[in-house]
Amino acid sequence: MANQTKRQSQAKWLRIFRKIHRATGAALFIFFFIISITGLLLGWKKHSDGVILSKSYEGTSTVLKHWLPIDSLHTLANTYLLQTVSEELSTEIDRIDIRKEKGMVKFVYVNHLWGLQLDGATGKLLHVERRYSDLIEQIHDGSILDDYIGTSNKQIKVIYTTIMGLALLLFTITGFWLWYGPKRMRKN
Structure with missing residues (x-):
């Protein structure tokens, strides 16, 4: 029972x-x-x-003392963004990723999914990317x-x-x- x-x-x-x-x-x-x-x-x-995450491009120098100051790179990144993508976009930065080993700096913005990769030493635009991985994460x-x-x-x-x-x-x-x-x- x-x-x-x-x-x-x-x-x-x-x-x-x-x-x-x-x-x-x-x-x-x-x-x-x-x-x-x-x-x-x-x-x-x-x-x-x-397709989902852009490759990281390489700059000309991995020696930080040869790089432009961050504020100069920031100004260049904003100029490139407005010239190459749209003058209507916000330039408010979410983060700046410094890739010393690649000689490159990534600028990621707050209010849209665009990002830029710049040569740390010359400030030259290496790549403009749509950050689909950020959208997928959100x-x-x-x-x-x-x-x-x-x-x-x-x-x-x-x-x-x-x-x-x-x-x-x-x-x-x-x-x-x-x-x-x-x-x-x-x-x-």
Whole structure:
């Protein structure tokens, strides 16, 4: 009798976990689909032959004392951006990546997906790029909605990643139990 009650209790928990697993999966299907596709693309970005992530071009000198000052490079980058892409773009910098070993400096902007690579020593424009990897990353982590709506502190990204992280944890626990539970019941 005790075994029968224990088995009924285990079966009840299995049904509950199956319902939670199914409901969560159905409710968050599209988000898991987006995360999986963008995650795959981000994993392959360095192996995309410049489609997702542009290659890093090489400048003329890797010796920093031969380089132009950063403020001069910044001014040149902004000039190139406005001349080669559009005069309407913002020149607000998100980050400056110094690639000493390549003799190159990358300028990445805040309000659009354009980036520039300049020779650190001469200031010559090496490459203008659309930063598709940044777009894919913004879709992947939900921050694209923060940028679109203009939230002050990336609240949508935090909520989105929290929900998706907890959902993945819940999927892992319920999925494990859906695999292990029947084995345990057969064993008993």
